[in-house]
Amino acid sequence: MILLFIGDIVGDAATKYVAGRLPGLRAQHNVDLVVVNAENCAANGLGMGAVQVELLLRSGADVITGGNHSWDSEESVDLLRLRQVIRPANVDDDVPGKGIIHVTVGGETVTVINLADDCAMHSVKATAGKVFPAYQAWDTADRRGSTIVDYHGDHVLEKQIFAHAVDGEATAVLGTHTHEATERLRLLTKGTAFVTEVGMTGPDGGVQGFTPTNLVNGLRTAGNPFAGDMPDVFDGPMVLGAVLLEISNGAATGIKRIR
Template sequence: MPSPEAHAKIAVAAQPRVNVRPAVNVLFFGDVVGGVATDQIIFNLAKMRDQHRVDIVIVNAENCAPTGLGMTTKQVEALLDAGVDLITGGNHSWDSPDSVDALANPKVIRPLNLCDGVPGRGIAWLDHAGETVTVLNLADACAMKSVRATAGKFRPAYSAWREADRRGTVIVDYHGDHVLEKQIFARAVDGQAAAVLGTHTHEATRALHILPGGTALVSDVGMTGPDGGVQGFAYDGFVAGLTTVGDPFAPPLPSPLDGPIVLGAVLLEIEAGRTTRIQRITEWPPA
């Protein structure tokens, strides 16, 4: 769990500017693991929107299926019906049998830095008070290396960024293993993106950054899922695979753990395309 220091707000004084665009508050949930965690978001989202004065909700739901692997149309539609504005993904976006149908939803995106022919899209444009908010989903090579649906179709994240149709306020979900890559990318786009939000490891990083150009950087937002296991899953199967055949991922794969649901999310306050405040959200609303 992140330390108490990570919960504190980080603020940067907004610079005076002409033709100020509408401010926008964005609530971003890190990797959601399993059906129980999905239901927890659905149950609490309206309260959270009111409590934090949220304008846009983005959820990385590549693990929202009841198995914890992939996204089903049922779970996706339930999240959207509950008030989620956009769903992002990663290497597990294609795991479910109905993944192609889930990815066909215009409010669902997956990593953009893939060649043509891979189901889904990697960019979306939202509207807030007449202002366009562009959301890009990117991934690093390590996260995508074992994905059959994208084999041989991966391309560098920065190349996809340069070619993307970025309008207005820009937010990036960077799905990857390597903190170094996420930090370098954020420095490269500082002042061009409002936020670079890391996902994939399920482990929340302590530091919350606002770079000089106004780009928020979180190396990993963390997980919204069962606490006490391995990335939200029961650990027995992983341990058995490691100790018997030397492969923790040997079948059968474990299911999400039956445990309390931890909340891994961040709240961004963005003005004129720059983040002015960022804070971790780790507590569900009171019952």
């Protein structure tokens, strides 16, 4: 089985970029399953937009994962009702959305579970006081067949510890959230593929895909980059953050970057 995972898609232009490339990537690499993190795909880069999610699904995305921005707007929350869309699983049951999905690929079951660390979730109003440890959600999850983890987290240490803790149980642990791709791709000793950060898919040259101006002004004038208006999505050349997984009998046999 071949799985393509695309990291945090930032904004409308990036969504269109992915949609334009997906059919070709699927054909070129004989991809069986496409998972994309689209928590930033809305036109303003905050949460998901219906137009963008529909385009991603229509162009070949099979599962859409999220993170701390999954509840940024009413539109984003409404999209969590879609069968193909998940958000971090390590939140209380009364938080909108679901954290796990099972899909059938060529007669095989694949589980995709979305998790997040506490640091990534600390300022999310929708989940305030309702976040619990990622491993607890993993340990109690209904995992079937090959299991792919989108681990949405700030801390390198936590991502690496989690990956080693589930080595041989998870097929892959794929880090998202920080938007800056890490170089090392690993196959752990018991068959789990791991990358600390897949990296964003969006406009290069700004701050995590956003225009620096408001953030810089906030830092200079108030000592807080978020003191002013939220930044616009940056206008720059697109960068693709993506990895391709080879999977056999529930274990990863290969992982490589798609540039």
